[in-house]
Amino acid sequence: MNRRTIVIATKNNGKLREFKSILADAYDDILSLTDFDDIPDIEETGFSFRENALIKAKATSDFLGMDAIGDDSGLVVDALGGAPGIYSARYAGDGASDDENNKKLLSELKGEKNKSARFVCCIALVLVNGTQEFFEGECCGQIIQEKRGESGFGYDPVFYVPQYEKTMAELGPDIKNSISHRAIASEKLLSYFSNLK
Numbered sequence: 001m002n003r004r005t006i007v008i009a010t011k012n013n014g015k016l017r018e019f020k021s022i023l024a025d026a027y028d029d030i031l032s033l034t035d036f037d038d039i040p041d042i043e044e045t046g047f048s049f050r051e052n053a054l055i056k057a058k059a060t061s062d063f064l065g066m067d068a069i070g071d072d073s074g075l076v077v078d079a080l081g082g083a084p085g086i087y088s089a090r091y092a093g094d095g096a097s098d099d100e101n102n103k104k105l106l107s108e109l110k111g112e113k114n115k116s117a118r119f120v121c122c123i124a125l126v127l128v129n130g131t132q133e134f135f136e137g138e139c140c141g142q143i144i145q146e147k148r149g150e151s152g153f154g155y156d157p158v159f160y161v162p163q164y165e166k167t168m169a170e171l172g173p174d175i176k177n178s179i180s181h182r183a184i185a186s187e188k189l190l191s192y193f194s195n196l197k
Contacts, residue, residue: 005029009042009056009070012089014153019069021177022186026193039063044086049073050134052086053124061126069189073121073181075155077105077143079112088154098154106145106158115142117159119168121181123189133192137184141168152176 006027008019016032023030033039042059046052049072057070074088084091084105092100109115123135139161147157149169156168161179168176177183 007031007060007066007068009060009068018177018182022183026190049120049122053122057124057126067127070124075117076120077117079114080108102158109143117143119181121185123185135185135188137181139181
């Protein structure tokens with residue numbers, strides 16, 4: 001595989017850490033939006049994970065003239081009709097903390113018997129040569145009513161993975177980065193590059 005520099009269109013340190021771990025063998029340099037002072041804010045105006053991922057990747061690639069990855073991911077809860085979905089990061093309002101988002105989620109699910117949920121990730125790859133590709137991944141689990149674990153971020157402390165009998169936040173980064181929605185989508189991304197050889 002040709003090693004290259006890639007920009008992850010995010011300012012989320014948790015997300016960047018996961019991408020760096022997952023993609024470490026594929027790239028010499030994995031940068032993020034925080035590495036550039038003058039890049040404008042990118043508004044996520046899409047109506048799906050795929051649309052938002054492409055908006056972020058294309059805006060970053062166009063502005064910097066570099067290959068870029070845009071990732072849009074979130075939690076889809078069946079009993080809530082798919083919410084919080086693309087609004088996962090701001091479920092409790094713009095600028096909401098992880099704790100505030102989790103509190104709102106657990107409040108909305110009170111009394112619900114169906115706690116099934118899944119993390120969904122869509123990665124959009126935009127290359128300077130005009131190529132656009134999409135890679136998607138899902139990780140299924142259940143929402144529990146009490147937070148457990150210190151690892152991870154976002155909804156990880158309330159997302160229970162039956163296979164391991166632990167929440168995402170209890171699994172630790174090694175296991176999480178092998179089974180997560182982002183890991184599955186990233187594996188497809190890596191397969192794409194290896195097939196280009």
